[in-house]
Amino acid sequence: MSPRSRLHVPSPPARPGQEPDFSYVQISPAGAVNRPDVTAAARDIESLSLELVRVLGDDHRAIGAWNPHLEPAELQVGLRHMLLTRLFDDRMQRIQRQGRISFYIKSTGEEAVAVAQGMALQPGDMLFPSYRQQGLHIVRGHNLVDLMCQCLSNTRDMCKGRQLPIMYHWAEGNIFSISGNLATQFPQAVGWAMAAAIKGEDRIAASWIGEGSSAEADFHYAMTFAAVYQAPVILNLVNNQWAISTFQGFAGGEHRTFAQRGPGYGIPGIRVDGNDFLAVYAVTQWAAQRARQSGGPTLIEHVTYRAAAHSTSDDPARYRPKDEWRAWPLGDPVTRLKDHLIALGEWSEERHQELQQQLDAYVTACWKEAESYGTLTSGPSLDPLTMFEDVFKDMPPNLAREREELAALRTAAAADGRPAAPSVAQKG
Amino acid sequence: MARMNMVQALNSAMDVMLGRDPRVVILGEDVGYFGGVFRVTDGLQRKYGESRVLDTPIAEGGIIAAAIGMGANGLKPVAEIQFADYIYPGFDQVVSELARLRYRSAGAFRAPVTIRAPSGGGIRGGQTHSQSPEAIFAHVCGIKVVMPSNPYDAKGLLISSIEGEDPVVFFEPKRIYNGPFDGDPHKPAVPWSAHPRGEVPEGYYTVPIGRAEVVRTGSEVTVLTYGTMVHVAEAAVRGLGVDAEIVDVRSMSPLDVDTLCGSVCKTGRCVVVHEATRFSGYGAELVATVQEECFWNLEAPIKRVAGWDTPYPHAFEWDYFPGQARVAAALREVLETA
Numbered sequence: 001m002s003p004r005s006r007l008h009v010p011s012p013p014a015r016p017g018q019e020p021d022f023s024y025v026q027i028s029p030a031g032a033v034n035r036p037d038v039t040a041a042a043r044d045i046e047s048l049s050l051e052l053v054r055v056l057g058d059d060h061r062a063i064g065a066w067n068p069h070l071e072p073a074e075l076q077v078g079l080r081h082m083l084l085t086r087l088f089d090d091r092m093q094r095i096q097r098q099g100r101i102s103f104y105i106k107s108t109g110e111e112a113v114a115v116a117q118g119m120a121l122q123p124g125d126m127l128f129p130s131y132r133q134q135g136l137h138i139v140r141g142h143n144l145v146d147l148m149c150q151c152l153s154n155t156r157d158m159c160k161g162r163q164l165p166i167m168y169h170w171a172e173g174n175i176f177s178i179s180g181n182l183a184t185q186f187p188q189a190v191g192w193a194m195a196a197a198i199k200g201e202d203r204i205a206a207s208w209i210g211e212g213s214s215a216e217a218d219f220h221y222a223m224t225f226a227a228v229y230q231a232p233v234i235l236n237l238v239n240n241q242w243a244i245s246t247f248q249g250f251a252g253g254e255h256r257t258f259a260q261r262g263p264g265y266g267i268p269g270i271r272v273d274g275n276d277f278l279a280v281y282a283v284t285q286w287a288a289q290r291a292r293q294s295g296g297p298t299l300i301e302h303v304t305y306r307a308a309a310h311s312t313s314d315d316p317a318r319y320r321p322k323d324e325w326r327a328w329p330l331g332d333p334v335t336r337l338k339d340h341l342i343a344l345g346e347w348s349e350e351r352h353q354e355l356q357q358q359l360d361a362y363v364t365a366c367w368k369e370a371e372s373y374g375t376l377t378s379g380p381s382l383d384p385l386t387m388f389e390d391v392f393k394d395m396p397p398n399l400a401r402e403r404e405e406l407a408a409l410r411t412a413a414a415a416d417g418r419p420a421a422p423s424v425a426q427k428g
Numbered sequence: 429m430a431r432m433n434m435v436q437a438l439n440s441a442m443d444v445m446l447g448r449d450p451r452v453v454i455l456g457e458d459v460g461y462f463g464g465v466f467r468v469t470d471g472l473q474r475k476y477g478e479s480r481v482l483d484t485p486i487a488e489g490g491i492i493a494a495a496i497g498m499g500a501n502g503l504k505p506v507a508e509i510q511f512a513d514y515i516y517p518g519f520d521q522v523v524s525e526l527a528r529l530r531y532r533s534a535g536a537f538r539a540p541v542t543i544r545a546p547s548g549g550g551i552r553g554g555q556t557h558s559q560s561p562e563a564i565f566a567h568v569c570g571i572k573v574v575m576p577s578n579p580y581d582a583k584g585l586l587i588s589s590i591e592g593e594d595p596v597v598f599f600e601p602k603r604i605y606n607g608p609f610d611g612d613p614h615k616p617a618v619p620w621s622a623h624p625r626g627e628v629p630e631g632y633y634t635v636p637i638g639r640a641e642v643v644r645t646g647s648e649v650t651v652l653t654y655g656t657m658v659h660v661a662e663a664a665v666r667g668l669g670v671d672a673e674i675v676d677v678r679s680m681s682p683l684d685v686d687t688l689c690g691s692v693c694k695t696g697r698c699v700v701v702h703e704a705t706r707f708s709g710y711g712a713e714l715v716a717t718v719q720e721e722c723f724w725n726l727e728a729p730i731k732r733v734a735g736w737d738t739p740y741p742h743a744f745e746w747d748y749f750p751g752q753a754r755v756a757a758a759l760r761e762v763l764e765t766a
Contacts, residue, residue: 126501160534169533176500177533181524187490188525191497191505198453198479198503205497217517221490228485390531391570393538393593396638396682 010249016317020327025303026050026257027273027329030057031064035282038290042268049259049269052303055278056336060343066282068120072346078119078277079341082111082334084359085135088144089308091363092151092165096312100375101151103165107132109307109325110240112277112333113208115139117236120284121206126196128176128189128207131166132238132306140173144366153382154374160390161382182213186222186235190297193233194225204291206234206284211251211258211301212243223265223299230296234287235267237299238274240306245319262299274302275333278340303330384410432628433620434605437579438468438544441586442506444632446476449504452590455482455491456508456544465510466546466605492518492543496526499539506590512547512599513559526595527570542589542596547575548656548703549735550603550613550749554742560655560704560735565597566680566713572637573680575599577658578608578625581678584635592637601655601703609656610663611751640684642691646673649697649762652688652714654678657701657750664755670763680710688714689721696727697765699758703750706734728765731758 013021033051036044055062062069070078089106096104107114114135121127127136137147149156151165158169169177176192179185189207196203209219214237226233237258241248251258262269268290272283280302287298305328309316321327341347374380388395388403395403432440445452454460454469460483463470473481484491488509495505509515515522522543530538549558566573572594576582582600589596603609607619620626643658648670651661654677665672673691677683692698698718700711711732718730733750741748 128497158534158536159532162534163532167532169536171533171536177529177537179525179528179532181520184493184521184525187493187521188497188500191494191499192501193497194494195453195498195501195503198498199501217489218493218521221487221493224485224487225490225494390535392572392682393530397685398682 010247010254012247012249012320014321014324015319016321018321020321020324022327022329025329026052028052028054030054033064033066035065035286038286038293038295042263042266045268046263049257049262049271052271052273053279053283054273054276055282056276056340060336060339062278062340066279068278068282068285070278070281072341072344074119075337075341076346078115079334079337079347080355080359081115081119081135081138082277082337083356085111085115085138086334087356087359087363088134088138091367092148093312095367101165102376103312104151105131105166105311106308107134109332110238110274110302110304111135112280112337113236113238113274113302113304116277116280117206117284120281121288122203124174124203125288126174126176126189126192126203126205128185128192128205129178130182130185130208130210130238131178131180132210133208134166134168136175137168137170137173140170140175142168142170142173142175144363145370148367148370149373152370152373152375154370155380155382156373157382160386162387183209183216183218186218187225189235190222190225190231190233193231194229197229197232202292204232204234204288206236208236208238210243211237211239211248211253212246214258215251223261223267226297227265227267230294232291232294233297234284234291235297235299237301238304239301240304242306242310242316242320244310244314257301259299259301267297267299269299269301271301271303273330274304275330275336277333277337305330429627430630431621431626432579433607433626434576434579434582434600435466435468437583437628438586438600439470439472440628440630441583441590442469442472443475445587445590446472446480448632451502451504452506453480453482453498453503454506454508455484455495457484457486457491457510459483459508464508466602468544469508488514488518489521492521492526492541495541496521496529496539499541500529500537504540504590506542506544509543509545511557512545512561513556515545515561522565522571522597523568527568531570538593539595540593542586542598544586544598544600546602547599548601548603549740549745550609550656552742552745553740555739558740560599560702562599562680563704563708563710563713566710570595572596572682573599574637574678575601575655575680576678577601577604577655577676578623579620579628580625581635583628584633585637585678587632588634588637591634596637599655603656604659608659611660611749612663613746638679638682638684640678640687641676642673642687643676644672644674646671647695648672649699649759650675650691650695651699651701651759652677652718653701654680655703657703660750660752661701661755664752664759667752668756668759670759672759677714683717685717685721689718692718692722693725696725697762698722698726698730699733699755699762700730701733701750701755703735705737706732707737709734728762731762733758
């Protein structure tokens, strides 16, 4: 037989109806991975990109060199933020199903990434999230009502009705605007960090990308520029196994870990248990300290699992086993931190229940307030004429003319008693 | 006043702004130590240091993305794309990010980035070093698009671009970097020193974005054009001996409708000239605007003279370039219509 080439099309280990199989996930025992000095040369610590940094053991104890030794009070704050993130997500999902917002994206199962990282960074550090790090807003104290108003595109919407739900920003909290296009924020974060270095500041930048969109050229730009200029930036790749329906093999994950891309650029790559709050906190602290000391960038691969659908427009039952999350070997980040606190004698199931009820009531109260500023179908609404603002700093003549044209149309419609067009179209 | 060619004028604009505003940084391929392949950033790194005039990797998407991040962190980046033809890897960063950051964040975040890009043909550059993509960018809401036709405007417009708070894509017609070109490649090159607009103040001044300029007054017909073609149109008008008014559009977005249409309403006839391909080109916008504003004043159909709708061919450059003969033919046709 003559040799011939054959196209390799990656296939996930399990599809609907099949047994989940995560045997491909290489897992190091908790405490097993060495913690190098933050000044270590990238080439001397390449093994970090193959191993899996874990602190929380199966016995719920924290062990090993990466243990960040956080006070119980800090751990409780972390648990609270993760729980609030989850409850907020659950509520917004239900609200979307009721047709009261057009769209939503949950972060269920990967809350530790945003929450632990948000806590490990300084308030002045600039964050460039993708659309699944709402935990960053929660850690930094962004009012839940503001986030809800954005999702409602109502009169208090920070985006003035211009963005899909969850595309938040918070300038005062140093959280960048979410684009909605994937990966574009990754090299922007590097540019931000380069500017910080040019100005001689000690602030650093951090950005998040999914394993799926790490296939975009922007990932390569970010890694190249970060390495070339030794930019003070933490580049986080959240490997949650699924990019809508394509498993991580379609982004190149079958052949190398995503963290291994770091050493390819001369950047330390750390592979971390993304569902281990303590491990995520510890590697972030390491990378932040390194960046602040002119040690340059770090790539962190967070190994986690997207427990929820990609978005409210997605149905994962069509492409992966229904109960796959139950089989995920790294568990649930909320449960794991809760169990750790209980093992320390600093928490209990009762307190957890109590906190959950308290946070749920808080989410309810926030939603009531948010709705009072208007919804898709009722209450006060944004003035559509504001759509012509902020295209430029000052409105150019063509936009001013179009604004007048729409104003006249609306006035005429009102005079005829016709309803004005709804300001937000409902999505399926 | 000094005599400058367009390269020197652009260099002077950046020199002035680097000196006036510590937030200004220059970045791009070969712009630092070497001073740029067209020498536009010559000497600036020596003067201002390598962290303010930055050589970059060959990655236009990375250059524009990094500039956006720098802009969001309070700097005023001026990014050079070595040839406008190379800008497409950065197109997503321009269209989806740079152009919309202010809008999508309701003004909370801004990236006042200026992107300089040498454009246009007539330099034996073939299809990857000759394009005029201004229409592609003028179509994008949220960025300003300009193209100067002489050293004085080049410096003044670049200073306005860097000083402004909005992103600007700044096209530099590279065929006229060193002298005005009338479209005849067989004639000896003419330097800017002989041209009134080669006289350029050494210090700070601005030319506002969004204003066209009448570069030749006339009564019989209006030529709407920009960049290199301003000089080709002037030569064609001289050769024909007609009393044409020539308007240098200068700013594709925002467009100075009043100046353009004021002229066409006065003359009643209009020829639109650009080097870029014709189909869905910027001329279509000009023609539509003139039609909307001047229909009852028009005495003849509007004609377009543009590059053929093919890629820019290396060996047939002067058959491709819309030279004086084609501009003159269009003028004659428009003037002969009763």
